[in-house]
Amino acid sequence: MNKNQKTAFELVPDSVILTDKYFEALISNSNYDDVSLRMRLDGLKDSTLRLRINKDGNQMYNRFQPVHALVSEPITETMTMARNASTVELELSKVIKVYITIAPFKLDVYVNKELTIGVNNDNLMQFEHYRPKPESIADNEIGSWEEYFKEHQDSKPRGPSAVAMDFKLYSSTSLYGLPEHADSLALKSTAGSDPYRFYNLDVFEYELYNGMALYGAVPFLMGHGKKNSVGVFWLNAAETWVDIAGVKGNTDHPSVVESIVNLVSGSSIENVPRAHFMSECGIIDFFIMLGPKPLDVTRQYSSLTGTTPLPPLFSLAYHQCRWNYNDQKDVHDVETNFDVYDIPMDVMWLDIEYTDSKKYFTWDPVKFSEPLEMVNNLTSKGRKLVTIIDPHIKRDSNYFLHNDAINNDLYVKNKDGDVYEGWCWPGSSSYLDFMNPKVQEYYASRYSIDNFVGPTEDIFIWNDMNEPSVFNGPEVTMPKDCIHHGSYEHRDIHNIYGLLQVMSTYDGLMKRSNGKKRPFILTRSHFAGTQRFAAVWTGDNMADWSHLKISLPMCLSLAISGISFCGADVGGFFNNPDKELLIRWYQTGAFLPFFRSHAHIDTKRREPWLFDEQTTFLIRDAIRTRYTLLPLWYSLFKNHELTGSPVIRPLFFEFPYEEQLNDIDNEFMVGNVLLVCPVLDQNVQELTCYFPGHKEIWYDRDTYQPIKTNGLMKIQAPINKVPVYQRGGTIVPTKQRVRRSSVLMKDDPYTLIVAIDLKAIAKGSLYIDDEESFEYRNGHFIYIEYEYINNQLISKCLHCEDFNTKSWVEKVMIIGIPNVFTKASIQVNGGGLSELSVLYNTHNQVLTVRKPAVGIAQNWTITLL
Amino acid sequence: MTEMENFYLILTIFCGIFTVINCTSIVKPRGIAFERASLYVPDKDFSCFDGSSVIPFSFVNDDYCDCPDASDEPGTSACPNGTFHCTNAGHTSLVIPSSRVNDGICDCCDGSDEWANNFRKDTCDNTCEELGRAAREEAERVQKIFVAGYEIRAQLIAKGKELRLEKQNRITELFEVQREAELAKNNTLYAKETAEEIEKSVLEKYKVMNDEKKRQENESEKLKDQNDAFEMFNQIDTNKNNKIEEEEVDAYSAFDQNNDGKVSQDEKDYFMENKKEISLEDFMLNGWSRLKKLIFAENVDVKETEHPADNVDNDKQLEEGDLDENEDESESVDDEVKYTESDELDESQYDEETKLIVEEAKQARNAFEEADRKFRDLQREVTHLQESLNKDFGPEDEFAALDGECYELSDREYVYKLCLFDQITQRSKNGGSEVRLGTWNSWIGEPKYRTMLYDRGQHCWNGPQRSTHVRLTCGLEPALLSATEPNRCEYAMDFVVPAVCVQDNEMLSAPVTESEHDEL
16 A cells, blocks of 8 residues: 555545435545545444445455454434535434535544544545556555565465555543454554554464454454543454554653654644554445443444353353363363362363364274263263364365365365365365355254264364464465455455354354254454354463463453453463462453463473462362352353443443543453452562542452552452452352352352442342253243342342242342341241341451342342341 | 242252251251261250351251351251261261262262252162172272282292392402402503503604604605696696786686686686786695685585585484483593504514514503403492492382383383383384383382382473383282373373282372362
């Protein structure tokens, strides 16, 4: 792309079409008289705009639109429109006003009269139309028709086709999102460095705190300030770069250029946060979500790309993984030791070595000769197995999958039209073309019980290496000039390759149980929309404190970008953690949504009992804490499915007016309930935590001591301390009887932890179902709301009819109330009163109501007397 | 769920509350061993064992945790830190964590841990009789092996003691012989040195003659080279002006190294060093050597291409690596080098007397070498015996008889070979060299003499040195049972051997499961 040659795009006034649903017009390009673009702006429901720009008329090649990211065709909403000579004015949902300037083409969007976001205000829009290859290539187009990376050639037969747009987020002070990068939560200015890059890659030993491309790409940007929050979703699957400006850079100082600009302009207007999206190909297609609060933006984004369907409960419990458990006996021994050391565990994982010579959907005939027996050993304790299935296929004429793929033309082709061959775990491999609906269907059917011999419905799937990873390819991936179904080049679709694979896997697991059981899939590569099919982990991290620390901003960035079900390899994938790091990692990982330990094949064994007694004890404690909180996690995921609210959140989500929170990424919230301030450094006895909110009380989850400070506070955190705080005003349902696996806790009673706020009020909710099937979608679930007010705890079962549970309420703990009550009464379903005994602990001001012994799905009221 | 099942649910809860109340006078509290039943007295309030609080007896086993030490809920899953005792009549009693009570898994063979679920048919059958019988049979079988093994062990101990004595005696014996050998060595050394002194003095004149001859040879060599140079100069200097000019070079075909029929500028520049002409003096000092290089350049190339192949071999050796270097061997190599040096003189020119003296010196040397070798052999044997005596063959020398014995195990890919107190190797069935998985180091872990450590094995590619833990259990015939690699380059083997057939120790090394349960 040529930056010197300013392109002026203008709307063609005569071409404007105004309807009550959309605005359409042609755009002319001052450099190419004969090429015009067609833009269309749609008003969507829930304060969202969509703008698309494509070439008008025919093109030499189809431009790819990754609609796979969208959960469905977005629902439009009526706009009122008016125009004069130089501008068009649109109004959406009364509070949103869009001003479109004809020449040069730009947009300004106001929310409640506040200028919130501008589009093409810096005139960086670009749209390179397909054109015949010129006889001689101009200097400014060198690299547009052919490019070399190390020994790899990108033949670029279709020439330049880039698209770009700039956004000014006037009302924001900080920018977030754009995962996956190993960087801070708040995005940094890219002045003087490379832009944030989206190009899904299998990066070996990735570096921290930069914008280098990683395994996934979610081109979702969030702007946030005291006034409001806004989101931009750039729907493009090609290699994409995003320049960020107007926010702090890596050095925490404004760049020299910015300082000069400020000096010259004499205003702070250039300090407006801005983003410049550039993609190698595709069309211009973006959504603007206008909040106004962070949770509104995530809801709006979720309505476009979907939410994570409620995961089966086991997948929220603890996962034990290693590359590799050597054989079925090894699996059995490790599982047995979890019981010997009384540590709960739900899932054992098998990495690539379980296969017969890296042929997926097969088992090593000696080491894993009895897969069914192995799985049955696990399921007899309520446990599951996850096996890895990668998208590369071993080129072996004795391998059914390879033969099927050759015979039915299921592979990606190289630029010459032959089947592409790359190198991966099995050696010479080819890659299924998931762009082809035939491949999607074929691959899905591989997961059926008949086809994947041995397994049961208790085996779940891990799709790894799906960037795709090609050991001998450019940047360890597939050449961009490879050809996919529909005549698209790999460059067009690269970032959704992994999404396409997990879509197919999800479909396969659905069909395996006739749509009855919820699938569980873990994927490394991801794109916008991946949350509808799979959980994501942060890839091949390291056993290093810095990698423990980065796991927070990495998962938080994903969470606000739609992908809540995120975790990092506990302990670190490469290298050996010492016991302190391992303990702290378990303590932190237990509060991230996906909780799995994993290790590289060259590392030493690190199962929790292999160190010393204290280490075993503290890891057991961390995992058990996770299990006691499973009802909370499950309820939060249910809430996420319904509303898109991220399960874990940055602090500013809950306290959007508190500017001091904008950069905090060493703490986070679990739902709106728990504040987690984990220890992320070595040798820590004491750390500083920020307590948000002006009129908040935070209760230490271990001691129940209240903290009323707003701001920084020193916290004692020896190795056995995990600084986690329950927010005053919330009620957390827990299960205190931690068993070998989560399934075994299904009928167990609940303990409700009521933490009152300054007004002595608290609220909470609980969601219950069968924990594994889709029956909840037929109404078979329980939803209860709790409220503590006026010394009464009221349980209202709002949806109870169609699901039965044996669970009951064994204990109620009310935290932070004075010692004035001597007993309590309970009234169930409006019946008679019965008396309950209470116990008050003067040390921590906790009142315990002893054994209400009422079924969890009853309506009841406990009154303190 | 049906109405009926709901009813069961209520029944379940009620049972939890009321069983104790209704049945205290008849049965002990659920989950308590008979011996401890007296701690629970139905007509009195119950004090938590830790004294933290006193509760009505009706709170015992009522499925609610009142005591921080879990003492009020021995029969339910209410307390997170509690335990449940199953009697398992007909088999061994068992203590399990409270969290395993009523979780749907039958942990006790009498099914008592699933009391709430036993309302449903067939949840947990009582399998204690069956399991007890099988366990007793197994215990009997193991006992038999132990008894038989213990006898073999006694023999091993006797053999070990015998071996120790033998070695000690042998050492004493060797000390005597060694002293004599040392004397003989010293004597022959003296004779050798004397003879060599004489030899050296008579050979001195031959050495001087020899050196002179060499000097002369060198000189004539140099002269010949200069003559060659002068001749060559004259050949090139066709106009005989005592200078070589460019035209003369062009005309001289020896300069055309690439054989293209003409002398290229590069070739010319190299020889002429970019000068227009070369004087005779310059040619003799520098030009001649450059010209020779040009002419012999081809040979140099040949040598260079040989090198990469050498490197490959070296790398391979490095990778296989760490071959034991025998100290003695390297010494003897040095010696050989010395002898060849002194043999430079041409013996044929010696006079008769000299020949005699040289012969005498040679014999004295041989005599010394012989005596020295004898001494060193003895020394080696003593060292070996002492090392062997210092090896830890167990508190009663029960492993001594197995020293150096080797046992093999063959799996799908490899043949493993364990040579006790020596080393462990692995040989791929697809060929390739043997890989050393470790060399004997020591006994490790508790209980003692049950796990052997073999370490300092060959380096893994990009990894640590290989090492192996060998776990020993009682068996009548020594045999290698299994070989695994739980961590990269860290191997684990199971080896049965009668030397460990001792019941007390065996109890100590029992699987962790049971000792863990005891704690709970």
